[in-house]
Amino acid sequence: MSEAEEIRKLITLLESENLIEAKNMAAINQPGKKFLCRICGYVYSEALGDVMLDALPGTRWEDIPDELLYCPDCGHQREDFYEVTWSPSEKNWVRV
Numbered sequence: 001m002s003e004a005e006e007i008r009k010l011i012t013l014l015e016s017e018n019l020i021e022a023k024n025m026a027a028i029n030q031p032g033k034k035f036l037c038r039i040c041g042y043v044y045s046e047a048l049g050d051v052m053l054d055a056l057p058g059t060r061w062e063d064i065p066d067e068l069l070y071c072p073d074c075g076h077q078r079e080d081f082y083e084v085t086w087s088p089s090e091k092n093w094v095r096v
């Protein structure tokens with residue numbers, strides 16, 4: 001891989017990481033359930049849905065078919081997610 005290719009790949013990775021971070025921030029104040037990927041920290045918000053999971057806003061977690069449910073960030077599946085809520089005091093997601 002050339003240096004230019006390496007830099008491009010790095011930029012792509014950074015951008016996708018920022019996207020996940022941006023989604024997670026948007027999820028904090030949303031109503032409805034949220035589910036956190038224990039592998040990478042991605043949070044699915046039922047209120048927001050996620051275009052990468054083909055889930056429109058308001059799509060319930062249990063209504064996403066198992067075969068379509070891959071973490072948009074790391075590719076792990078439902079068994080690696082658990083329900084969370086945002087804790088303002090801890091400034092972090094905590095398990096429900």
Ligand SMILES: [Zn+2]
Nearest residue numbers: 037040071074
């Ligand atoms: Zn993940």
